[in-house]
Each structure stands twice: as C-alpha cells, then as structure tokens.
Amino acid sequence: MKNTIAVLKAIADDTRLKIIRLLLQHNYCVGALARRLELTEAAISQHLKVLREADLLVGERRGHFMHYDVDRKQLRALISEFEELAAIQREGCQPKKEGCMQKKREKCRVHESGKECPEEVRFACHGPRADEKENLHNGHCNCHES
Amino acid sequence: MKNTIAVLKAIADDTRLKIIRLLLQHNYCVGALARRLELTEAAISQHLKVLREADLLVGERRGHFMHYDVDRKQLRALISEFEELAAIQREGCQPKKEGCMQKKREKCRVHESGKECPEEVRFACHGPRADEKENLHNGHCNCHES
DNA sequence: CCTTTAATTAAGTAATTACTTAATTAAAGG
DNA sequence: CCTTTAATTAAGTAATTACTTAATTAAAGG
Structure with missing residues (x-):
C-alpha cells in the first residue's frame, strides 16, 4: 500500500x-x-x-x-x-544486559543548580536523542521504578 | 466496537x-x-x-x-x-422484477417548462428521497443506459 | 510541609477539512 | 451546432485539528 x-x-x-x-x-x-x-x-x-x-x-x-x-x-x-x-510483539526490557543506566538516573538533580544537564548524565536522565538509537531502554523499562 | x-x-x-x-x-x-x-x-x-x-x-x-x-x-x-x-457482496440489479421505472425516466423534461417536477415522474427521474426506501434501484442500475 | 518532577490542561494559532453555491467541463442527442 | 444533463472544479466559509507555550495538577520524597 x-x-x-x-x-x-x-x-x-x-x-x-x-x-x-x-x-x-x-x-x-x-x-x-x-x-x-x-x-x-x-x-x-x-x-x-x-x-x-x-x-x-x-x-x-x-x-x-x-x-x-x-x-x-x-x-x-x-x-x-x-x-x-x-502482530507486533512486545519486546521485553532487559536493563542490565542492555546497559540501562539506572544508577546515573538517580544522580540527575541538574535543575537545582540551574545549569545545563552535563553529558555524563543527560542520556541517563533524559533518554536518547532522536539520533541516538543504540540504547532504546531509557524511558520505557523499569529503570524508573527504582 | x-x-x-x-x-x-x-x-x-x-x-x-x-x-x-x-x-x-x-x-x-x-x-x-x-x-x-x-x-x-x-x-x-x-x-x-x-x-x-x-x-x-x-x-x-x-x-x-x-x-x-x-x-x-x-x-x-x-x-x-x-x-x-x-465481505459486503454486490447485489445484482433486476430492474423489471424490482419495478424500476425506465419508461417514465424518458419522459422527464421538466426543466423545459420551468415547472416543478410532477410527482408522477419525480421519483423515476430523480430517484427516491431519503424516506422512500422501497425502491432502491433508481440511479444505480442500467436504467440510465437506455 | 515543601520542592521536584511528569503529565495534563488551558489558551491561542495556523493549517486543514467538509461543506455550500456558482461556474465550468464534457458527453448525449435532437 | 445547440441544449440538456451529470459531474467536476472554483471560491468562499465555519468548524476542526495539530501544534505551541504557559499554567495547573498530582505523586514522590527529602
């Protein structure tokens, strides 16, 4: 079609x-x-x-x-x-295997300082940008629940 | 649904x-x-x-x-x-059996006289109104082709 | 409590859509 | 040819939609 x-x-x-x-x-x-x-x-x-x-x-x-x-x-x-x-199947999320940065996520308190998010934690906190397709697990797995 | x-x-x-x-x-x-x-x-x-x-x-x-x-x-x-x-099937049109008014259709030259279409030929020429469901064959069968 | 955060809602805007009437096109047929 | 007719296109309008930024809501957690 x-x-x-x-x-x-x-x-x-x-x-x-x-x-x-x-x-x-x-x-x-x-x-x-x-x-x-x-x-x-x-x-x-x-x-x-x-x-x-x-x-x-x-x-x-x-x-x-x-x-x-x-x-x-x-x-x-x-x-x-x-x-x-x-027919699209649910892909199970495997944070550890896929390198989901659960620990770094906890560090993200950028707004306190009024600064920009440092690259070190940006990805973990805010997830991949449109051009970062490697890690598809930020924002949709259980990382948030910790 | x-x-x-x-x-x-x-x-x-x-x-x-x-x-x-x-x-x-x-x-x-x-x-x-x-x-x-x-x-x-x-x-x-x-x-x-x-x-x-x-x-x-x-x-x-x-x-x-x-x-x-x-x-x-x-x-x-x-x-x-x-x-x-x-799955909706095509219903074959059977003008004679269904009483399609092919003859009357030919008589419809109402606009020449500038008059309203008389009821006698209105149905045949212009087809059923929304409230006339009995004859579903005006306008979709071969009556037009004669 | 108070602050942070994620999501939603409010308000506003530019683009799209579903209609109308009027004008145009194109085939039929004396 | 000329007229009639069926369908399409043009032009205009009111309603809807897909977004934006700003304000609000509600849960989390020191």
Missing part, C-alpha cells in the same frame, strides 16, 4: 465510509449517492475524489453517468496492514 | 500511528514518546488522550510516570469491522 495514512484518513469519515458501503452493494452514480446521503453532488464529488486518490475507488463513465466501484484489493491491503500492526 | 469512526480518526494520523507502533513494542512513558517523536510532552499527551478516548490505549501510573498500553482487543475489533466491510 502506497500511503497508509492517506487511505486511513480517506476512510475515517462518516460520509465516505457510507459511500464505500453503498458502492460495495451497488453501482450508484454520483447523483444517486447525493440523494441518499442528502448532500449536494459537489460534496459527494469531492468525497469521491478523496477516495479515488487513496486508490479506494475506480470510476467508469457510462454515458452521462459516472459509476464508481470499490477497489477491493485496496481494502484487503488495508486489512493486511492492520494485521501486521496487531 | 462503540464508535468505529472515532477509532479510525484516532488511528488515521501519522503521529498517533507511530505512538501505537512504539507502544506495541515497549512501555514508553510520555516523556520518552515525546523525545522519540520530537514533539512536546503536551502534544503527546493530547494525542494519547485521543487514543485513550477511542479505547485504543489503557494507561497505568508507575510512580511519577504514566505508562500506556495498546488495547489489542480494540485493534482486533477494528480488523473484524474491516473484514465485515470487505
């Missing part, structure tokens, strides 16, 4: 979810959708555009009328993404 | 989806999430509130720290909702 967030945003709207439900059942034209959902055709057209750009719909012209179909492949792709998400 | 749209809206945000991914792996406190996502704790706290109110998270206080957990039941419930959606 190209852009999961765009697909989710597209589907996370009451009107658009109703449109998807309707189009899964029948091949409604834009006017029919507008009548059923009691909105203007312009509003429906704009919603259809959002869904189309998220690859959730494919449109087909039939004479004067545009008929839209749900791309069921994309729906299934979304389900797969969620299944992958739900 | 109580409110599918609220759950979808909660999850359909880049930052919040990242929070969910992180919390599925580890028990991060709010500050740790803020550091990793390079946002203020206030911003994270507000996102956590959205997720909490969608029942996607449960929080637990540990001393000074709040630790949040993803409610995996809710994730699975969301997957079920999507599977139900994807």
Whole structure:
C-alpha cells in the first residue's frame, strides 16, 4: 500500500465510509449517492475524489453517468496492514544486559543548580536523542521504578 | 466496537500511528514518546488522550510516570469491522422484477417548462428521497443506459 | 510541609477539512 | 451546432485539528 495514512484518513469519515458501503452493494452514480446521503453532488464529488486518490475507488463513465466501484484489493491491503500492526510483539526490557543506566538516573538533580544537564548524565536522565538509537531502554523499562 | 469512526480518526494520523507502533513494542512513558517523536510532552499527551478516548490505549501510573498500553482487543475489533466491510457482496440489479421505472425516466423534461417536477415522474427521474426506501434501484442500475 | 518532577490542561494559532453555491467541463442527442 | 444533463472544479466559509507555550495538577520524597 502506497500511503497508509492517506487511505486511513480517506476512510475515517462518516460520509465516505457510507459511500464505500453503498458502492460495495451497488453501482450508484454520483447523483444517486447525493440523494441518499442528502448532500449536494459537489460534496459527494469531492468525497469521491478523496477516495479515488487513496486508490479506494475506480470510476467508469457510462454515458452521462459516472459509476464508481470499490477497489477491493485496496481494502484487503488495508486489512493486511492492520494485521501486521496487531502482530507486533512486545519486546521485553532487559536493563542490565542492555546497559540501562539506572544508577546515573538517580544522580540527575541538574535543575537545582540551574545549569545545563552535563553529558555524563543527560542520556541517563533524559533518554536518547532522536539520533541516538543504540540504547532504546531509557524511558520505557523499569529503570524508573527504582 | 462503540464508535468505529472515532477509532479510525484516532488511528488515521501519522503521529498517533507511530505512538501505537512504539507502544506495541515497549512501555514508553510520555516523556520518552515525546523525545522519540520530537514533539512536546503536551502534544503527546493530547494525542494519547485521543487514543485513550477511542479505547485504543489503557494507561497505568508507575510512580511519577504514566505508562500506556495498546488495547489489542480494540485493534482486533477494528480488523473484524474491516473484514465485515470487505465481505459486503454486490447485489445484482433486476430492474423489471424490482419495478424500476425506465419508461417514465424518458419522459422527464421538466426543466423545459420551468415547472416543478410532477410527482408522477419525480421519483423515476430523480430517484427516491431519503424516506422512500422501497425502491432502491433508481440511479444505480442500467436504467440510465437506455 | 515543601520542592521536584511528569503529565495534563488551558489558551491561542495556523493549517486543514467538509461543506455550500456558482461556474465550468464534457458527453448525449435532437 | 445547440441544449440538456451529470459531474467536476472554483471560491468562499465555519468548524476542526495539530501544534505551541504557559499554567495547573498530582505523586514522590527529602
């Protein structure tokens, strides 16, 4: 799936979810959708555009009328993404093995002196910065509980 | 699931989806999430509130720290909702059997006279109003193609 | 108690979104 | 061609959202 967030945003709207439900059942034209959902055709057209750009719909012209179909492949792709998400396992925290600096954490009383946190204790107290990926255990393990 | 749209809206945000991914792996406190996502704790706290109110998270206080957990039941419930959606079958349109008024449709030239659409042809031309659920075939079948 | 700390809430702002009406586009068909 | 029709796009608006900084709350611990 190209852009999961765009697909989710597209589907996370009451009107658009109703449109998807309707189009899964029948091949409604834009006017029919507008009548059923009691909105203007312009509003429906704009919603259809959002869904189309998220690859959730494919449109087909039939004479004067545009008929839209749900791309069921994309729906299934979304389900797969969620299944992958739900399958993420909890990683157990092993402070000692991973070098979590429990002791240094206790030393952090920087604000008393009004000074900047010295590098020696900054990491232990405030955890890794975005660019420090090595130690992932500050802030989420039991170090805090001591 | 109580409110599918609220759950979808909660999850359909880049930052919040990242929070969910992180919390599925580890028990991060709010500050740790803020550091990793390079946002203020206030911003994270507000996102956590959205997720909490969608029942996607449960929080637990540990001393000074709040630790949040993803409610995996809710994730699975969301997957079920999507599977139900994807399982909706296309209903074939049977105009004759269902009394679709193909003939009357052709008579609709109301706008020529500048008059209101007479009730006799209104339904056929413009389809059922929201309160007319009996005939679901105007606007989505091949009637238009004739 | 009093101070520190982590998290939340309040207040404000810029960007986005969901609609409206009006204008435009494009196919159908005399 | 010219008109009709269905759909889309343009322009504008009110509501919502994602953030910020500042103020508040609540537990921890000397």
